[in-house]
Amino acid sequence: MEKRSCKRRPVLMNAEIYYHGNLLVSCHLKDISLCGAGLQTGPLTFFRNSEIKLRLIDFNSTVDSNFIKGIVVRNSANETGVVFTLTKPNMINSILKHTIEVSSQLSTVTRH
Numbered sequence: 001m002e003k004r005s006c007k008r009r010p011v012l013m014n015a016e017i018y019y020h021g022n023l024l025v026s027c028h029l030k031d032i033s034l035c036g037a038g039l040q041t042g043p044l045t046f047f048r049n050s051e052i053k054l055r056l057i058d059f060n061s062t063v064d065s066n067f068i069k070g071i072v073v074r075n076s077a078n079e080t081g082v083v084f085t086l087t088k089p090n091m092i093n094s095i096l097k098h099t100i101e102v103s104s105q106l107s108t109v110t111r112h
Helices: 089-111
Strands: 009-019 022-032 036-040 051-056 067-076 079-086
Touching: 009 089, 022 051, 022 089, 036 067, 051 079
Parallel strands: none
Antiparallel strands: 009 022, 009 051, 022 036, 036 079, 051 067, 067 079
């Protein structure tokens, strides 16, 4: 069983994966925490410990760049797990806050 030091929040955002500075693939961010993320990468798999950069496309940020560096820690059917190496806590906290706001708005709408 996988042990996580940070709680992940579900999210669905478009992202791009860069490897050695080159765009490799577009994917979906499935969940995120201050420590890492789950990516829906389709059939593409990465070597464990590969260094990648994620570019969050759907997130408007006041941070200099929407890139987050990470290391691949797992691959499974259509998913890749990444641990962030140089986190940008302000950007990630904004994403987490946005996901909480969206989920609370959705639960309010479904109750009516």
